[in-house]
Amino acid sequence: MDTSPTYRYLAPATRVYAGVEALPHLAREAERIGARRAFIVCSETLAQTSDLLSRTREVLGPTYVGAFPKARRESPMPLVEAGVEAAKAARPDLIVAIGGGSTVVTARAITILLGEGKGVNDLYTRHTPGLAPVVARLSKPKIPNILVLTTPTTAADRGGAAVWDETPPHRKELYDPKTRPLAIILDGGALLTAPLPLYLDTSITTFNGLVSAIQSPGPSPFALADVRMGLELCHTNLPQLVQRPGDPEVRIQLATAALLANRASQSTYGGGGRGRSTALDRQLRYRYQHIGQGSARAAISLGLMRLNREVDAAGQARLAEALGVRLKDAGEREAAEAADRALVDLFTRLGVPTRLQDMGVERSDFQALAEAEVAEPGFGEEERRITDAAELVRLMEMAW
Missing domain, CATH: 1.20.1090.10 (Dehydroquinate synthase-like - alpha domain)
Structure with a gap:
């Protein structure tokens, strides 16, 4: 198959750890960046039907400061806003997303809103037919994040999030490359939690x-x-x-x-x-x-x-x-x-x-x-x- 001799290749510096027992790498990554207050985002289902949340808390040890176990499919905007308030109360310096695509996107949206101090309607990408999308420039620092995946999502190593709003446009996109994960962990036990x-x-x-x-x-x-x-x-x-x-x-x-x-x-x-x-x-x-x-x-x-x-x-x-x-x-x-x-x-x-x-x-x-x-x-x-x-x-x- 012919390949193009002219291209642009971007390689974000995300560390990937994979193995049947890869979860302990989370603590090493948190220590590497000097994190002292780790906040977890996951779904209610994961929190209630598996021991993965407790395992992750154990790995984090005294670094753990709280969790928002309410991520849901399509990342509804009211839920994301509730997550922002929970994160504000915890004052984290690291966000750990445990779950699949919906949890990853919810955590990323929380990270963006928390860092910018604004709401979704102030920051989402505007689309006008026939014109280029207007993407908000989000310049404020963002809390680093690490992903512990439970499903094989293709939304992991990205810098954007989309939340669901009952008011059109229903799919509101947020973008900030600073929210790409520092590390992604493919732990066998975590991946087995998904039905x-x-x-x-x-x-x-x-x-x-x-x-x-x-x-x-x-x-x-x-x-x-x-x-x-x-x-x-x-x-x-x-x-x-x-x-x-x-x-x-x-x-x-x-x-x-x-x-x-x-x-x-x-x-x-x-x-x-x-x-x-x-x-x-x-x-x-x-x-x-x-x-x-x-x-x-x-x-x-x-x-x-x-x-x-x-x-x-x-x-x-x-x-x-x-x-x-x-x-x-x-x-x-x-x-x-x-x-x-x-x-x-x-x-x-x-x-x-x-x-x-x-x-x-x-x-x-x-x-x-x-x-x-x-x-x-x-x-x-x-x-x-x-x-x-x-x-x-x-x-x-x-x-x-």
């Missing part, structure tokens, strides 16, 4: 992102290396996760794939093939609370591949090569169809629905979903984003 359905859904989200990224023409050599390795780890370990859900090493491999996907996307700030794109899966999750991110993205990704087949057969053929399903003499169109079949086969073996009807999505909701997606701004998605409601309805019909 299999959640861990599988999050891993499918990672896989879907890598499937999209490998279709991108002319990536940098660095990004391509990360994407290929991430795809290989997912393709090998997703079936193993279902067969051996209690194996910490399988979970560590999938979490590593997520960090590779994260690094590939953040290092080049690009990705995806030549065709149209959409974040319609977000609207599915907002309207149908039972639908996971991975399942929603799987169905929409397959629909997008079919919608874009004529204009992006080359990218989909690259995917077929990466999955090992392109026959020696197959043309691009034939290879693209083989990639489609391979994805459907893998998702079926994993028990992941690939059709919207199998997820309980009503066709009568298609128009409302399409209109909601058109109205929702999205940072960095404008160039190839589908903004025609009729085309989005057609996409959902293809994914039905």
